[in-house]
Structure formats: structure tokens, C-alpha cells
Amino acid sequence: MQYQAEHASISIPSGDHVVSLRNRKRMDLTSVKSIERFDKEEFAVRTSQGHLSIKGDELRIVHLDVDKGLLTLEGNVRSFEYDEEEREPNRNFLNKLFG
DSSP states (O other): OEEEOSSSEEEOOTTOOOEEEETTTEEEEOSEEEEEEEOSSEEEEEETTEEEEEEEEEEEEEEEETTTTEEEEEEEEEEEEEOSSOOOTTOOHHHHHHO
């Protein structure tokens, strides 16, 4: 896969997950599997390396290529963090408590 950086083209092995943040204003991600939810203050993204939470202000999608797993966001990025645990989508509170 070719990734176009500001001044150069970088070759990334297929399937590698890369996060690039420029001046806390533009974030490029590779190996994105899905966007679970988003608004102007938070994005929840599932990547090949787990769930990623991106928080900020005035966040918006600039580019999304679902087939290639590419996502570009712009806005004021305050933080981003990976979840340690894999989420189980169909388990609610009672299942966790009694299951």
C-alpha cells in the first residue's frame, strides 16, 4: 500500500496499522475496519490493532476509503487511546453480571 505523506510517498506493508498526526489538526489512519460512532467531539474506530477512541473539538471526516481501510480526520485532536479489551457487541450489563 502506498501512503502519501506531505512531502513523500511511504510504502506500508499491507495490513499494517499506521497513525499519523500532524500539528494535532489532521490525523491519518490505515487498517481501519469500521467507524462505530462519531460526532464532533469523539470518534470510536475499530482498527486491526483494536478499538481506538479519538477525542477532540470540531472533528470531521475529510477522507474515507472503506475498501482500503483509510481514514483522515481534521479538527483539534486532544487525545487518542486504544482499548485494552476487545469489546463484545451483544453482551449487556445483565449478561456480564450473571453470564
